[in-house]
Amino acid sequence: MKLLLTDSGVRNESILAALVGLLGKPIAEADALCIPTAGYGGPYGDPGGPWRFISGRTPSPMTGLGWRSVGVLELTALPGIDRERWVSWVRAADALLVNGGDALYLCHWMRESGLADLLPTLHDTVYVGLSAGSMALTPRVGDFFVGWEPPTGGDAALGLVDFSLFPHLGCPENTMAEAERWAAGIGGPAYAIDAQTAIKVTDDGGVEVVSEGNWKLFEPGA
DSSP: OEEEEESSSSOSHHHHHHHHHHHTSOGGGOEEEEEOGGGGSSTTOOTHHHHHHHHTOSSSOSTTSOOSEEEEOOGGGGGGSOHHHHHHHHHHOSEEEEOOSOHHHHHHHHHHHTHHHHGGGOTTOEEEEETHHHHTTSSBOOGGGOOSOOTTOSOBOOOSSSOEEEOSTTSTTOOHHHHHHHHHTTOSOEEEEOTTEEEEEOTTOOEEEEESSOEEEEOTTO
16 A cells, blocks of 8 residues: 655645656546545544545645545445445545554554554555554554543554654644653654655555655664
8 A cells, every 4th residue: 555644734845746657647546545534533623624524625725626526435435334435436436545643543443444454455555644644544642632431442553564653743742852761662663754744655565754844763772
């Protein structure tokens, strides 16, 4: 699977070019499914956030980029839908646009819905994460980002990549000093990224930082 793990959506020309490169065609010729689920989780979840994400009424460009079509895939609904139906929708999409919110809530519903098991088989699909939508694919989110607590406890995410993410670098609470403390407890490679930065992962496992802003890689033991 091809990944574009953003902090705040497709905020600049470099991230946009990376997305088009991963798609292999213009956005206007590509079909997307947006996943708003994470916006309901955590202490700050509310109905307005998912609506703004779906409708493109946010400062984090995702659904409003000019896709040929955009559909909504709500993960909490999938357990009540015939699996073959929704899997066919996912496989037909060129891109999955995954909302921010609470990363562990999103992970929970990715597992419960079955999407977590499907993701590694989507070799031609581009997964575009926004904040929590990006963090959900990492090994751990770290205690700093635990809001909604999963039934099993802990801070484990899906682990589809081998690095963790500290988003919103430069925001009042997400300082570089806080990122350093967070990274010290992660126990693996980790990136701190700001709104102008994304991590691109190609289908051969290559990892590239795409940035017009600020970011830092923390290596274990460094």
